[in-house]
Amino acid sequence: MSERLADHTTTRVGGPARAWVTARTEAEALEAVRAADAAGDPLFVLGGGSNTLMADAGFDGTVVRLAFDGIEVLREDGGDVLVRVAAGHAWDEAVAWTVEQGLGGVEALSGIPGSAGATPVQNVGAYGADVSQVLVSLRAWDRQAPGGGAVVELGADELRFGYRDSIIKRSMVEGGAPSPRWIVLSIDLRLRRAAAGAEPTAPVRYAQLARALGVEEGSHATLRTVREQVLALRASKGMVWDEADRDTWSTGSYFTNPIVPAAVRASLPEGAPAFAAGTAEDGTELVKLSAAWLIDHAGFGKGFGLPDAEPREGDVDGRGPDGAGLAGGRASLSTKHTLAVTNRGDASTEDVLTIARAVRDGVKARYGVDLHHEPMIIGTAL
Ligand SMILES: Cc1cc2nc3c(=O)[nH]c(=O)nc-3n(C[C@H](O)[C@H](O)[C@H](O)COP(=O)(O)OP(=O)(O)OC[C@H]3O[C@@H](n4cnc5c(N)ncnc54)[C@H](O)[C@@H]3O)c2cc1C
Structure with a gap:
């Protein structure tokens, strides 16, 4: 059954897709991507639709919406905790989970809409943090691997992160392609657990956030208060998506800082x-x-x-x-x-x-x- 992008994007615009697949497992996603690529059908991979503006005429190809989620702790070593998040997991739910678990590292990225799998695409960032600071590696489907594609692991250094940029994004922008060479399947984040009995805190790296928290920039605040304050600041700017608030029917910042x-x-x-x-x-x-x-x-x-x-x-x-x-x-x-x-x-x-x-x-x-x-x-x- 086909769907309109307007029903799956935060700006609520965009025409219909010729073919539509909701992939509820990684295997379903891979099957749909491989089938489209093998048939030479244009492919668009969709997460939460919060950074996508699709033409009113729609997409003459297959849209694969990544809807598989899950979070697992892969390893814990001293205070370092390696967490894997599935591509289709709602990013802010993953952030909320880390704060509940007392794991520091992504609390300043609270309230960013969309999926975990899209966060490395433009190296999402806010309030002095970006995902490149904690992303260790990711698993992706490389559509250009010999034999029609393969699952690969890419380390942070290979992703060549920049300001709202990575090789994943560049593979679309430079190639003029609607989808990247690499389809992110899961991301691995290195987070920090506080010492036993200690309150989990994180450094505050942004002046406006520090002011709102009543602390010096560079000093620490609890993960919970950072998350709450970031959500409050973002909501005051219309930067937390809310169906009832038209100021949030957008892609967030439309322009990057030059x-x-x-x-x-x-x-x-x-x-x-x-x-x-x-x-x-x-x-x-x-x-x-x-x-x-x-x-x-x-x-x-x-x-x-x-x-x-x-x-x-x-x-x-x-x-x-x-x-x-x-x-x-x-x-x-x-x-x-x-x-x-x-x-x-x-x-x-x-x-x-x-x-x-x-x-x-x-x-x-x-x-x-x-x-x-x-x-x-x-x-x-x-
Ligand atoms: C109210 C609001 C506030 C925002 N605030 C911020 C902010 O503070 N900081 C910030 O950086 N961004 C912000 N954004 C932009 C957006 O939320 C992020 O870029 C987010 O990571 C996009 O995720 P998504 O799943 O919705 O991506 P989509 O819109 O679904 O996809 C975006 C692009 O990534 C590709 N893509 C999606 N998933 C994958 C995958 N698994 N593998 C490979 N490619 C994929 C798509 O093909 C598309 O090209 C905001 C947006 C809104 C609406």
């Missing part, structure tokens, strides 16, 4: 935040800018939308034949955060992209800085 040569900073207004971001291969000093600041100061405040337009003859997927679609009130920036492009109730994918295009073009015109989108856009383009 990393640019330090010289670019000099052309921006004095208040523009910029953080050291290492050096490029040719030795150029780099800084990371705040996409939210650039968007806001380029004139796209919270709730930014575009005026409604009468539907015109020849419109395709909500966009006019001249390419100038108007999103009406159907899509807008979140009223809580300028980084999220949200569906207010009946937006199409093109409505969402129309808002995103206006923001991207406006920031470029005002500051000359290119904004890059974070979600995977399939079958259409920004």
Whole structure:
């Protein structure tokens, strides 16, 4: 039976899949992926749909939704605990489990929607943490292994993690493919158990979080309070998915923070935040800018939308034949955060992209800085 992506993505947009498989076990997932690849059928692998924008026309191929879950402790050595999480496990449920077990390492990544298997794809991160800090290795189906594919183990060093980046993501972006070369089956995380009798705590690596917790940045707080505070901060920004709150019908941050040569900073207004971001291969000093600041100061405040337009003859997927679609009130920036492009109730994918295009073009015109989108856009383009 076919399904609409709109029913399986957090932005609630996207057309139907030609074929749909819900894989409730790893074996079912492998069977579906192998069958699609053997038949040369385009494949899209879906977790929680929280970083996916699928075209309104849908997907002319097979969507395999990874719905198998499970958490197991593989090894415990002193305070180090190696935990395996199945790809289809809801990430935030896995985080809640680690906090209940008194295992430190992922508490600052509380409240990120989606599946555990997708976390290494863009090296998910928030509040001074990212998954590369704890991910030791993962098991994946390598679609390009000889003989039509094989299960492989990839260590963290092989994944070449970067800011919202990994080789898994690059295998899609660079290859222009709707699915990666490696389908993550499970991830192994190295977590930390507190000494017997001691309260489980974790270092707080983010100024705003430290302020909210009333501690110094770099000092420790209990896992439970970190999780609670992160969830509260995220909810105040519309960054915890909630069916009842349209500000969360999004892919979270639509744009990544631009990393640019330090010289670019000099052309921006004095208040523009910029953080050291290492050096490029040719030795150029780099800084990371705040996409939210650039968007806001380029004139796209919270709730930014575009005026409604009468539907015109020849419109395709909500966009006019001249390419100038108007999103009406159907899509807008979140009223809580300028980084999220949200569906207010009946937006199409093109409505969402129309808002995103206006923001991207406006920031470029005002500051000359290119904004890059974070979600995977399939079958259409920004
Ligand atoms: C309200 C909100 C807040 C968010 N906050 C954050 C945040 O703080 N930090 C952050 O980093 N992200 C954030 N996100 C983005 C998103 O939640 C993460 O990127 C998440 O990891 C995506 O998981 P998913 O299972 O929903 O991925 P999907 O949308 O299902 O898939 C995303 C991409 O990964 C691929 N993929 C999915 N599963 C696998 C797998 N097992 N193996 C290989 N490829 C796979 C898909 O093919 C697709 O290309 C937020 C999103 C929302 C809606």
